[in-house]
Amino acid sequence: MDIEELQTFVAVADAGGVSPAAGRLGVAKSIVSRRLARLEAELGVQLLTRSTRGAAVTEAGAMFRDYAARVCAEVDAAREAILPAGELRGRLRVAAPLSFGPTHFAPVFTPDIARAIDFYARALGLRLSDRSRDAVAFMHGRHGSDHHLVAFASSSARGWHHSSWDVDGIEAVGKGGEQMRKAGYTEGWGTGRHVLGSNYFHYVRDPWGSFAEYSADIDFIATGMTWPTGDHAPEDSLYLWGPEVPDYFFHNSEA
Structure with missing residues (x-):
């Protein structure tokens, strides 16, 4: 079972639809739909009912959503736990001479x-x-x-x-x-x-x-x-x- 599929299902369940969930996740709606289809196929149960108004969790989906959310939270916590203490995060800006780009990034457009x-x-x-x-x-x-x-x-x-x-x-x-x-x-x-x-x-x-x-x-x-x-x-x-x-x-x- 793929963690991305679980995260996607939780996002759709909480957002009430594929489109808003795709926006939150920063992926295309088709990717969200594929992940949901794979997850439902693996579980052998329908987790969501879809309509023109959005998506609603089924009874099984509501139960599974809570377990899936806990799994996602545990995975996030595990990732945080193994990061080296004091590890820097965020955007890093580097000053470099003008010659640095052509020398080191020429392969970008080769x-x-x-x-x-x-x-x-x-x-x-x-x-x-x-x-x-x-x-x-x-x-x-x-x-x-x-x-x-x-x-x-x-x-x-x-x-x-x-x-x-x-x-x-x-x-x-x-x-x-x-x-x-x-x-x-x-x-x-x-x-x-x-x-x-x-x-x-x-x-x-x-x-x-x-x-x-x-x-x-x-x-x-x-x-x-x-x-x-x-x-x-x-x-x-x-x-x-x-x-x-x-x-x-x-x-x-x-x-």
Whole structure:
């Protein structure tokens, strides 16, 4: 039983709905729904009744909520107990010479796929989900994550290719792309469906030159799951269906 699933259930039970709980937890509503579904499947009992007005705990859910809240509190207390005495917390500001950034953070925007994978694995603990030769690579988080949070494309210019943002469904994907188009962000690609990740997508060129991906129904890589990382044919890194790929799509243009 995953502690995140318990925390999510308690948040939904206390907030009275998936949407407010997602806001409190700082995650997408689809992630909250997936966690609840896994928890109910594991327990074999319905914990919540859902309606257009929100979510209410069932009789079993009300009983389980109190136990789950205590478990979550105990885990938090255990974490606090093992922290070294006097450990500093909060934001740390460091003064550094101007040369520090280019010297130490050049890999952040490297156009070299292998170098990008290595840097983000070491610096952020991300893991490779899938790649397509040396053309594109997708990386996920180790503590339960969508198929990819970020992706990198081989290019003659610096920059990262795109970040992926989970929304509720294909309608939200399409509406998001259209809203951005009306706001003046006309460059992008979509709507379509990927092979790798299995998600619906719509990409929008963001103000700093990379892309933001509206994504829905993407593969989820649970904590502790060994994902079958593959090196796929180039055509599999694109789409099952969708419009033709724009010429500029695989060119980094980080401002």
